Amino acid sequence: MILTKKDVPNFLDSLKNNYQVFAPVKQDHYTEFKEIENGADAVLDYSNTKTPPKKILFPQSEKLYCYKVEENGVQMEEKADEQQKVIFGIRPCDAKSFTILDKVFDNNKYQDPYYLNRRKNTILVGIGCNAPESTCFCTSLGGGPFDTTGLDLLLVDIGDCYLVEVISEKGKNMLTSCKEAGEEDKKKASQVKENATLTTSINIEGIKEKLDNNFYNEIWDYISEKCIGCGSCTFSCPTCHCFDIVDETADSGGCRIRNWDSCMFPLFTLHGSGHNPRPSNKERFRNRIMHKFNYFVETNDITACVGCGRCIKNCPVNMDIREILEEIQGLEARSVS
Amino acid sequence: MQSITTAVQNSAKKLLEENKVDVVIGFKKGTIPLRSTPVFIRDSNDADKLEWNYYCENNLANYLRNKDQKIGVVVKGCDSRSIVALMKENQLTRDNLYLIGVPCSGMIDRKKVNRIIGDKEILETNCNEDSLIIKTKDSEQTIKLNEVMHNSCLKCNHKNPVIYDEMVAEPVSENSNTDFSEIKEFEEKPAEERKNFFIEELSKCIRCYACRNSCPMCYCQECFVDSTNPEWIGKSAENVQDNLFFQAVRVFHLAGRCVDCGACERACPMDINLGLLTRKLYKDTTEMFNTEAGANLEDAPALSTYNMDDPQPFLLKE
Amino acid sequence: MNNPYLPIPMKLIKNFRETDDKLVNSFTLEFINEEDKKNFTYTPGQFAELSVFGKGESPFGIASSPTEPGILKFSVAKVGKVTTSLHLTEEGTTLGVRGPLGNSFPIEKLKGKNIVLISGGFAFTTLRSLATYILNENNRGDFGNLTIIYGARTPGLLLYKEELAEWDKRSDIDLHKTIDKPAEGWDGKVGFVPQVTEEVAPSPENTYAIVCGPPIMIKFTMPALEKLGFKSDQIIMSLENRMKCGIGMCGRCNVGSKYVCKDGPVFTRAQLLEMPNEY
């Protein structure tokens, strides 16, 4: 299928009739996913959004339910988001991240209705990366600039128009008025795909085992040394999903709210007794790496990283996960103490 | 720049070889353009990793508290002032520090560069005397350094360290008086406009607390944001009012202690203009109480002292 | 989809001061809805999230036993905002309960075995659940000898004093109460739990030891048990990491790849030895 660039605004506007439409929009000198007012606001020629689109399905703050304390008990009201959504122009890495989050919110015992509902009602229209950034390393994690994992449609920028690859039935149903792609277009598309090469790759092979064997390695003391313990890596990570649940009260009622939290914060694991199983940056940082490249692999058979590079760009002290993984790769396996 | 780099390396090497320090904290080359990154050098052979350039933006005073080692640290003006401020608050012992003083010509603000070149990836950069050359995939652009210098650096009047054990280069000339023009300009704007500006800015906040954690002076065991009893503030980043509340209280808490190093603003992943807040307090403490945080070891922090004739413009007009 | 975040309403029918340091109270809650009562089936060792509306929720081990129908019981130490307001909650107030959560003591595995329960301070809660379960006339026959070693700093700090007194009278239970220092009128043992454990010297033969207590007690009880010949898969413990969601999603209670809330809180010592020491 073919979608011409000039038709995109109209296309998005028409989608708005049935969907909440999210797309990258310009903000300051970067782009962010926002619900768009006008189709024309969508910017598809962007490098990568500042924060990942996970906030659309898993908002930084969301009400789980509200309650009112009354004379004869408590009235509870569940908050549910049933709106149909389209995330338009999502990068393949971000799309892939949802398949990882799926495993978080639907574990072997419990299902999180908030995320899963939204996920079910959301169509992902991806856009391939003609020019991956230097901080991108998606290919090292099994993805790629035109990877279709998790997507319903994938757009490939071939100049004046996008070649639309249909990946799911859901996606196909959206494309009512698009013409078929010609051979020329298809050729262009494969040309584009070929040109899109990544400059960075890291070797993820065997990293889980390395981590298994080096939990107590002193390297962790040094790796984490410059970390200042903020949450900017976790908040800009498309797969990080830690959260906190708090009550906010007003008048006689209140709401139970879930907010993103970060495993990098000391309070995250602090016991009421004052004991903290992960008392310093070292343990917290180790846990973050372990979680993504070891624990998650162990439980879900997939690495909880898509190689989007945001944590590298957003880190105030330029901690670079690629360097860290390289260092771990360089370790001689040592036995657990 | 290169000569400073060499001098820093030599100094670090010597300190480590002579066992005068256990570790030297400085900067090494970053992994992406426009970045340097803090580094901890323990082996004199690694000293040549150290470098000095326009990207050494972090405040290294942040790494000095609660260490029982003898630390050599590369300090520019603002780092040294933070160290002074921390010493006044009994957080650092001078004897445990060896300060390698570097005259600072300012640091480049990545945000400003990005605003100029737009949403294009920077592949390579180069600095000469007074300009920055930016290479992107399909262009090369030369920008005057002072156009992309960080605001706090442009206004800085302590480019040279205020205390040090050695200076690795000749001091640079200092701005003679403090320039608060941008704050004054902002103060002149209508209240509504100021409010809207901050609301707009703080709507970007994701509460990652990078601003707080990057600040050497933010060392409270329990930040007021994290306090549950009393619970001063909501934790939800979507409450812009609370985000502003957080920033207002944060900068207020730093009043008279903040050396205006700009680390918080540089740390912000969301590029929020925090300088407009920190610098306001910096201006007010300077103007009203005639003190400069961290400028010397003698003066008590502005809010830890008082004068009989302090101004009281805040009183209800009668 | 069943929403695991929604609590069921329960009525606080008893707010009882357990310890004379005034830090631990026991709370008895009654189901308000018949259906909830039916659906809430649990096994000793499980926990639940208790909500004080307007203040938040916290996880607590269930101290009651499934053999006590219609109610749930929790014993809560006053440490933070939720627990403090819980302590001040008037009887009759509606609270929220979410659960049962977590795994439980491996009842099936324990059947036919001798059971040694070792505990100190206010960590006795889920062991009370288990003991009550075992001592129930319908279940008592399923288990072998029941030995309880339970200590506290002073007599006033022991939980469930009345029940302990009743158990003391029973012949099908070998109860050893101990306190740290001699006190007037005290008829039990004097000494720390690990020391008393060695004295009592339960046989490891066909036995499981279930140990809940403060870190320091655990630390010294383990070698004592080892000395007595308990293998690490004969020792069962319950972890108390900080939890929020209780359903393995929020990320804070993991020890290695295991979430204490979902995969625990009950682990054998053998399992714990395999896990990083982040608890």
Add this chain to the structure above:
Amino acid sequence: MSANKVGAVLVVGGGIAGIQATLDLVESGYYVYLVEQSSTIGGNMSKLDKAFPTDNSSMSILAPKLVEFGSISSIQYFTNTQISEVAGEAGDFKVKLSQTPNTADTKVCTNYVTPVELPNAGQDISGDDNGKSGDFEVNVGAVILCPGGETFEADQIEYLGYNKYPNVVTSIEFERILRTSDKQSVIRPSDNKKVNKIAWIQCVGSRNIRDEKHYCSCVCCMYAIKEAVCAKQYSDDEVDTSIFYMDMRTYGKDFEKYYEEARDDHGVNFIRSRIYAIEETKDGSNNLLIRYGDDKGEIHHEEFDMVVLSVGFKPSDSAVQLGNNLGIKLNDFNFAETTPFTSVNTSKPGIYVAGIFGGPKDIPETVIEASAAAGASEELLSDVRGTMIQEKTYPPEKDVSGEEPRIGVFVCNCGNNIGGVVNVPKVVESAKALPYVVYSQEFLYTCSQDSQEIIKQKIEEHSLNRIIIASCSPRKLKYYFQETIREAGLNRYLFEMVNIRDQCSFVHMNEPEKATEKAKDLVKLSVNKAGNIESLNEAPVNINPKALVIGGGVSGMTNALNLAKQGYQAHIVEKSDRLGGNARRISTDFNNQDVQSYLNQLVDEVNSNTNIQVTTQASVSKVDGYVGNFVTTLSNNEKIEHGVITIAIGGHEYKPNEYLYNEHNAVLTQLELEEEITANNTRVKNAKNIVLIQCVGSREPDRRYCSRICCNKSVKMALQLQEMNPDANIYILYRDMRTYGFNEENYRKARKQGVIFIRYEVDNKPQVQTDGKDLKVTAVDHILGENITIDADIVGLAAAILPPEDGIKLNQIFNLSLSDEGFYRECPFRGSWGFSHKEMRPVDFASEGIFVAGLAQGPKSIDESIAQAKATASREATILNKNSAKSSGIIAVVQREKCAACYTCARLCPFNAPRIINYAAEIEPILCQGCGICAAECPNKAIILQNYSDVIFTNMVDELYREVH
């Protein structure tokens, strides 16, 4: 002296002096009867708007003292009462008192609002606690007279027009105008018009030769300046103020600066002049025309909107009668005469005087004398200390910690004072609905005795563990109710008070509904707070009953001796090799009393007293600990453990750089000249012309203070010199003659006897020249405007008194407050929750347990030093008489785990209570006054002010704005 001493003291007069003496005595273990002839306590001070020189408001100083009266059980006070007869002797007096019945109904409301006369203040006055009336007798060991004084009747000087023209007022009347002003304008009596131009006429009734009131009233110059400044500050419009004076006598500590600021910064006009007449203008405007002669004798006329007469003080008739009744000696002006070098002893043993009755003086001096008189009484009665007072016993305190709050709310109708506006039943109802409130009730008068019984009963009946009284101000009745709940077995701090009278019914009289809403809200706030407050302990601390006295001059020795005679140990540390200090160089005092024989006697007494230890040639090198438990290390490494510290390190004489001092051997300082006079030196004896130059080094830009005593001393020496050689010409070159008080007598005498007084201007100082042999002094005669040259044989320089040489050094150890000049700055107006009650503390420092006496605090005469030393001893006795003291319950505590040891608290605490120990702050409970500065400033909020915590305040606000739908 009686062998059967009585441990009680009668204090006559309920002004500031009486109050101070009473509180000191009570705190030191004596029972006090306080007798006041009027119906209220408060005295003259309560009539003032502000007190100079700090411009503290009088009420804020006085009010806290008054509050205490309700809660102290060893005071009995009688208003409307006079002394009719005194029998017995020192140690055992029997005093007959007669009381006229009080009109106010004292049975129902014990809340005297304030003794100050207030506009529309209603009926809430008075406060006898015994209902006695008629004649009765008390048995006391000592009597302290502080009946105060009254102002001169200005209408006796006809040409001033007082009582003739409505806009001529006395200064006391003007205080009232200021006090009741709207602080936007000053209104004059004739037509309530704003005034724009005011004159003050000084020395009305003082320094008046015709009227035989020769003495100077001491305070008028300062209060006139203060009033002139206030008049300007209280007016939105520009107000022109002029002070017509003879000599500006701003001789007290910090007064000179106050004068300069009034003149230079505030623009008050000072006109040196003689007043001839004050008349109304003829235009019917009621304005006033002042006719005066300036210092050149020229006549001027000037019109003013209002004229204030700075009236002087005199003893009241009743005070004179009292003096006569008691048989004490009065001086020529009917003031009580004191015996030499005692400052407070009257001619009759066991009877002491303090305040204006002993001579005109300002408030701090009055308070010092009051303490000194208390100190003297304590010395007399030391062996019967504590015999008349009883420790009250209470039931054991219930432990309510961890209990759910059970709050009782008692709402006062106040005999319709509240209920007339606020719907009290509704307030009671709304209180009942609040969380944790288990009982609420209305009272007609919550403060009546009956109500106290009911409150106790309800506490019992409902197991209440937090009590709230909604009535009037906690500032007045908090202690009273706290006593009640303590009697009911509850900790005193489980109490909250809501002021629904002064904040609701009295101020919203026309909006009853809104007043009721507000009252409900205030109760809600209080209930919320009550839910979070806890029982507090008053941490005990042992008191070492020993004083360390630094400095062995007259002040130090007097202080030590007074303490020793009270039975406490004292250790004097003297830097030089012998005791005596500056007094060694003085022959006689201003009253011609022999200083040396007094000094020798004092030294003998000190040396022979077994309670006193003396270490000479030593200084303090280190002080550890805190009040009650200091450990001081001396320079000789001796360690002394003690409970209090007296700093009496004296001052020293300025060595001039001017007037050829050091260049010509006939130019001497005052002390040097005095030594030559004492030695009867021939060159002095034979001198023909002697010139004494005043203000040498004083009142100069780098020493902006008056050295206070030099004028008196020069005049005294002039008289001495004249006696030695009646033919000598003696010249005194001066700027303002500051012979304050009765010293004016000497000044008058000197003038009469031919001492030549020549005034000079500060910008035209006298010249002293020499040709190498002879001295010539040139000065300008201010009347003739011509130069006068004197061939001087001796030039005496009234050199400034400088602060103690060791002040700054010593202060590095003590960290006390020094004035810009280097004198110790006492902390006069601070409350203390620990030892002393809230009162004026003219010899105290902010740091508890450290006191100052003598020149170290500022220039003063021997008598004044003695008074201060005794006052210091009296203040110290309030601490030393206790075996142990208790901290306040409301103190700050540190949560160690949060503390970063950043020193913020240590830097900011006015009381040096926090110190850093092992990387965390610790707050010494006994030093903590509960202000909460540290709690507010602690960056990490590691410090909590108990029962005033952040949690409490935020919860209250949350509660206030939580709307219930």
Add this chain to the structure above:
Amino acid sequence: MEKEPKIVAFLCNWCSYAGADLAGVSRLQYPPNVRVIRVPCSGRINPLFIINALRNGADAVLTSGCHPGDCHYATGNLVARRKFALLKNLMDYIGVEDERVSFSWVSASEGTRFAEVINKVTERAKKVGPNNGLFNKESGCGGCNQ
């Protein structure tokens, strides 16, 4: 009818609270909108108290202590003064209406002045209207009151 502003006032125990007492016994009439919270000293005021009040919906906040030099604790208000100066400037700067936050010094003898301050503060609160502005957490959980 327009909603009456509800104002919270933090008054120091020794001067301003006493000034309120004096206003009371002097029967001075002033608007009934202010709710007084007594603090030991203006030095006890944590700036967060003021912001917290606004956050909770206070229409205005008044803070009052002893005149400088008059502090019962000698220097409490001097310490507070620096804080207040900075705080007020900051609030202004970020766009909090001037009328929301007021400071004054009122001594124990200034009953009249106390009444005037309350008049003024109330007037100002009315002028600026209900607090929907900065720091008001709104109804933190908007949806739960429907």
